[in-house]
Amino acid sequence: MAMKLGDLAAALGVPCLGNPDRLILGVAEFETASPTHLTLAIGTRRKQLASSRAAAFIVAADTVTDAELTRYDLLPADYPKVTFAKAIELLHVPPRQALGIAPEALLAPDVVIGEGSTVGPRAVIGAGSRLGARVTIHPGVVIGCRVEIGDDTTIFPNVTVYDDARIGARCILHAGVVIGADGYGYARDATGAHVKIPQVGTVIIEDDVEIGANSTIDRATLGETRIGRGTKIDNLVHIAHNCVIGEESLLAALVGLSGGVKVGRRVTLAGQVGANPQVEIGDGAIIAGKAGITKSVAGGETYAGVPITTLREWKRERIYAARIPYRLPDIETRLAAVEARLDASQPMQLRQPVESED
Amino acid sequence: MAMKLGDLAAALGVPCLGNPDRLILGVAEFETASPTHLTLAIGTRRKQLASSRAAAFIVAADTVTDAELTRYDLLPADYPKVTFAKAIELLHVPPRQALGIAPEALLAPDVVIGEGSTVGPRAVIGAGSRLGARVTIHPGVVIGCRVEIGDDTTIFPNVTVYDDARIGARCILHAGVVIGADGYGYARDATGAHVKIPQVGTVIIEDDVEIGANSTIDRATLGETRIGRGTKIDNLVHIAHNCVIGEESLLAALVGLSGGVKVGRRVTLAGQVGANPQVEIGDGAIIAGKAGITKSVAGGETYAGVPITTLREWKRERIYAARIPYRLPDIETRLAAVEARLDASQPMQLRQPVESED
């Protein structure tokens, strides 16, 4: 969709510092934008506007200089990335179409579906499930019995939602996601074999949660597994039974949480982080990639390493680990030299004076 | 389902130390149980019965005191977690219903299915496949040709089983599992390009195996990949071609085994463990989370780290890694001081006496 820059700025709620009649055909990356594109110029790109061919730039509102105003068309924004997101939405995302229930979908007779929803072909929805308004269910999705799905939620192809799970409004579940599979719980019997502990709890996905492709969120043994409102989960993430994730947290790809882990609000878990059973991660904590959360950690701090430590301590350790191969031999050489000098000046003394003296 | 405590104890095969007429409506977690719930009290909770509102407690048989008998309704058990598992089964798991073959399932004409089985809508089963009795195939499952599946096995939605795989009795495959995809095997040709080595072996899942959501178990190049009886695999686990896993082992989430790895009996691989090609892990070995099994390790021992070492050595290393940033500078300061004292008392000597003396 094409828009004039002035109209676009108005729709985005930001000032138009430039030619309002300039035609914008789309949003593009800074490096590859053509003269009909709007782009984002933050970070190191902010000072390199001349290197982009873009028609106009979204920039931080407090960085605009008079010299720039004469040379560039600028859209200053308090939250430039948010404005960028809205611009992509406006220019590139076609409005959602309600397609109704495909004749090839298979719904139990008592399934309730709100108005404006789409259920694609080959989708299967079990008895007692209720979908809100403007829900989109793509082909191949299998939804169990007694599942609840809120308004405006989108579920991409080949997702599986087990019985009794609850999914909020405005959620996005990408292809291959599995919600509500059994937790990994066994008891050893007299012979040492594993007896399955039936997993009869549930899983609750609150509003505004997005879950990446092929991620898996297990149901609780008893009680519930819960993903807090606004939390965003990347691809191939594993969340075990009885985990509770707070609101607006970020879990990057290949993160794995053991049973009963509690993650606070606005926590960031970077890629391939793992967590031991039952540990708690405080609000606002940031965990660096590949860390192993071996114990509970307080919020408001950045952590790294296996076992987990503060990022500061971890960096110090890593610096020393890299130095040791050089400094240790040097120390041992110098220490031997010192010992030799002492031996030469005190020839009567034994080599292990700590034990032998006095 | 509700039961009287006495009847429940009888069904569980444990004594009823308490009011046999007390009505139990379900099993709940220790912290959230209400006065109609049975719960499990082991570990730190064993001494905190007063803090739970539960109607009755499953406890270890040898820990019951006379004082407790007057205050609590107890079910003492030799294997409390096993009894807990059975109680959940009794009170919360409805009996399986045989629903037959859905009209929307698609089966090759020669598929054989045992009595009491369920095949859900949208399932596809290829020519020559044979399913045992009381098998449950959920919607969206795709089973290839010549696959064998044992009695009482359950396969959740959107699982894929490639041609010729064999799955035992009483197995559970959770949603999105892939059994029998090609192993990752290539040969470099004269130009350096990767030529695919066709993967024509098979994969055998023995009896009583459970496999978590979206885990993948590749077929063998030649020969077989095998998962031993009673082994339990968590979500998002990767098992490569020609791996052989022993009986009753545990593989936690996001574990990745390279080609030809041999895992013994009753081995535990914690989350995110990886193993190099062809390594062997002895019976009863426990591998801590995130370890990299870079070489074969003997059984009966606990290991950790990358490269793999014993847990004892790994802990020692980690302790020293944390101390080094403090102790190394101290050592260097003291060493410089010693050198300075020697220089002061032996002013004629050079600083590097090892090379220069005599």
Next chain:
Amino acid sequence: MAMKLGDLAAALGVPCLGNPDRLILGVAEFETASPTHLTLAIGTRRKQLASSRAAAFIVAADTVTDAELTRYDLLPADYPKVTFAKAIELLHVPPRQALGIAPEALLAPDVVIGEGSTVGPRAVIGAGSRLGARVTIHPGVVIGCRVEIGDDTTIFPNVTVYDDARIGARCILHAGVVIGADGYGYARDATGAHVKIPQVGTVIIEDDVEIGANSTIDRATLGETRIGRGTKIDNLVHIAHNCVIGEESLLAALVGLSGGVKVGRRVTLAGQVGANPQVEIGDGAIIAGKAGITKSVAGGETYAGVPITTLREWKRERIYAARIPYRLPDIETRLAAVEARLDASQPMQLRQPVESED
């Protein structure tokens, strides 16, 4: 399929050093081969031909001795593993059958499908998509709108391809793969909540790419995510938005690449490697398993560790990390002894002479 050794050698393009009339019924592993099998003897097995019962051996062309010629039937090859791959293909892989479009497949009216293709039951293909010749689409596959798929590509069950993705010729996508899900991109708004950045770029899989079960390759935010020709990706791999992978690279299982990572040509990423956003990995680089690519690395070198370093440095660090718990206490004991000896011989001096002397 059975072949005479001479005919097999001719088909493989290698000399037949042995009885051309010997009947070969199949290819088998060195250890388990029977006297009707061909096998591969390279590496440590090359010197152990007597320990295998195989009828004939594929060996490296330059290693054949006169003594061996009298005892064994050999197929000498310049690239033994490539010849082995071809032999498996000849003897074990039935020719592909074109089955046409199953009546239970669901295709938009304008879908174009080349000759000799197979579309299995329950597959769904959206409007505007175009498939080449001899393409195989297995059951349960969901292909979005405007997708392009090249000749001779095979897509296994339950794969999802989102709208607008392009997949080349001779590709193999294993079960559960997800191509083109949204990248993981958000902007924080004034309240700190995550605003989704619409992911409107695309994903391009070039020719001859193989992708393992349940791997996920996200579409770009803007622009494209690209997997280069001949690259082979193992199971459960995550490739984020805007990554660009060069030609003929290898990505082993559970690798995770953050947004915008650039991987060169013929790079090897071993299992469970992770990479930070935007890093670049040079041509021919080899990254050891579990490494964390925290910064860009040059090609032609082997790397390991978290943070990433050269394999040489990493090994040195690991050696010292293992020694430190033994050498550090020894150093401290010896240093204390030296200090004690100095104190004994210089009783008037203070213990911290660096600060106190002169």
